[in-house]
Amino acid sequence: MTELHEAEEVSSTAGRPLTRRGEQTRAKLLEAAEHVVADIGYHEASIVKITERAGVGMGTFYLYFDSKQTVFEALVVDLNRRVRHSMAAAMEGTGSRVEAERAGFSGFFRFTAQHPALYRVVREAEFVSPQMLRLHYTRIVEGYIAGLEAAQGVGEIDPGLDPEVTAWALMGIGELIGMRYLLWERDSDGRPPVDLDPDVFEAMMRFIQNALTPPRRAESEES
């Protein structure tokens, strides 16, 4: 129940069959919730607004989710799964670790640009559902740690780095760069960018490459 690494379906339908029609209604509600919450935030997002956007009656909501809190948690799980999928797909078949990192960030930024809901939902999770906040970050970091350790094994990145701390640092970089240069940026018509500015991306990658690359020693250090 307090398990951080198992639960996938967050709803009131645990166990209940759900016909195709039911599945569709649940999906409509989840998508509506994603947009409404991204637009106006969790607290302003009333059940009525969500059900209206989904095109169903208000009572229907409670057939698929136990509470407003529940749909929020389902939303985090769903967006988290999707962003990780987007990152994994982008990293598919890359060579070096830095190349993989580059691809992973690319996937992350593309997803962020297309689903600002992720950011906004995660930020609100601080109080709405701290458990989901942790789950979100922890799941992403786990992938990073594994990749970094493997790369260290092959001598591709500085062996003096701590994989866990490094993973959190990388996440932090992606988070704030994404916020600043994707979510805050607007073109001259007030439209949000479709992807990260390549110059910014390269500047960020230079920083990351510096950070990960094994230093060619001049003076001596421990280990």
Next chain:
Amino acid sequence: MTELHEAEEVSSTAGRPLTRRGEQTRAKLLEAAEHVVADIGYHEASIVKITERAGVGMGTFYLYFDSKQTVFEALVVDLNRRVRHSMAAAMEGTGSRVEAERAGFSGFFRFTAQHPALYRVVREAEFVSPQMLRLHYTRIVEGYIAGLEAAQGVGEIDPGLDPEVTAWALMGIGELIGMRYLLWERDSDGRPPVDLDPDVFEAMMRFIQNALTPPRRAESEES
């Protein structure tokens, strides 16, 4: 009015004199708001809860702040000023840029450990007051950029780095490392740490040092 870099006092008392007694009451309210909001979040934090904690009557609140939103904004401005002060004080009289960076982060983490409200308030700002969210991050980043540019001028850090992007990256690192290793961490008695684990701090600094240090070239690259 939409100025991001000027307004300092956010309240309903603009212009009004305020005797010492008044100042004190306002301060009590602001401090109460800090704790209540940090504990239960903006939306759960009712005016009654804040005034009760401050030890004043409910109506008093509106003598000092126009609305719940206003006290929140005042809170961001206040915490932002204090964290920047804490960082600046720690950086006072440091030598190299990396040394300054180290000291700045140290000040930042100490402040974060002592005032978890900063994090929580800022996260809620996403919807409560986006303007304040930007103000908070922007003000901190500005200091970074200046420092980085100066350090580049003296050849202390990689001239290939973009100061602005680098500044946001550094902020991101501090933000997530602080969240993970300060706000989430508890000792065996369930108490939060007083400061960041030195091992984590060193691991983070190694990453940052790698990132900032001018690479000793082996292969050639463009400028």
Next chain:
DNA sequence: AACGAACCTGAATCACCTGTCAGGTTTGGA
């Protein structure tokens, strides 16, 4: 064509909140 299961609906309940205001209290200077 008919029946049960699965679905859908929205008015009503209930709990709680923000912001106002008319009236009381404290303070400090003359």
Next chain:
DNA sequence: TCCAAACCTGACAGGTGATTCAGGTTCGTT
């Protein structure tokens, strides 16, 4: 000692929105 300015108070008006529930609708199967 007295008074006006500054402060303080909390009941109350005006609202909101999550959740329930009794009753209706649709679907798939036989």
